[in-house]
Each structure stands twice: as C-alpha cells, then as structure tokens.
Amino acid sequence: MEKMVKFNLRYDELLKKIPYKYAxxxxxxxxxxxxREYAKPFVITDDENPVSIAFMELSLNYIRIKNEEILKALIPKVK
Structure with a gap:
C-alpha cells in the first residue's frame, strides 16, 4: 500500500533546491x-488540486527541470 502524503508547501524551501524563481x-x-488531462500523480494525497499535487511532486523530487543549463541564462548577472 502506498503512503499518503501530507504536505506544507514552502516556496522559499523550493527556491533553495531550484534557484530559478520564474521557472x-x-x-x-x-x-x-x-x-488534469492525462497523467497519474506520483504522490497520493487528499488534495485534488492539480497545482498543489504538482508542487508536492516538485518539492519531493518526483519531477525535475530537464535542462537546467538553459535556465542558468535567466539568472541576472548583477555587479
């Protein structure tokens, strides 16, 4: 039997893992x-909101950004 996930989203914690706030x-x-359209969630939760489920998956490393090299161009180079 799969374990149900209870989750408290912290965007600042997510930014520590993925430093691209716009991505x-x-x-x-x-x-x-x-x-919403076709995929089965990677986590089991009482929450039915697809956005909340997606945040959980990203925070728990079930999904990731494929090509982070492209995203590095988004970080401003400020002196």
Missing part, C-alpha cells in the same frame, strides 16, 4: 496540466 511556476503549471 518553478512554469514547471508546476505544465505538470498540473498533464495531471
């Missing part, structure tokens, strides 16, 4: 759309 919502939105 996180895009990744979550794409995953939520997939969950």
């Amino acid at each position: 996180i919502p895009v990744v979550v939105a794409k995953r939520a759309e997939a969950i």
Whole structure:
C-alpha cells in the first residue's frame, strides 16, 4: 500500500533546491496540466488540486527541470 502524503508547501524551501524563481511556476503549471488531462500523480494525497499535487511532486523530487543549463541564462548577472 502506498503512503499518503501530507504536505506544507514552502516556496522559499523550493527556491533553495531550484534557484530559478520564474521557472518553478512554469514547471508546476505544465505538470498540473498533464495531471488534469492525462497523467497519474506520483504522490497520493487528499488534495485534488492539480497545482498543489504538482508542487508536492516538485518539492519531493518526483519531477525535475530537464535542462537546467538553459535556465542558468535567466539568472541576472548583477555587479
């Protein structure tokens, strides 16, 4: 039997793992759309909101950003 996940989302904790604040919502939105349309969630939870489920999956490392090299270009180079 699979374990049900209880989750308290902390965006600042997620930013420590993925330092691209504009990429996180895009990744979550794409995953939520997939969950809503056809994909089975990787976590079991009482929450039925696809966005919440996608945030859980990203925070728990069930999904990840494929090409982080492209995202590094988004980080501003400020002196």
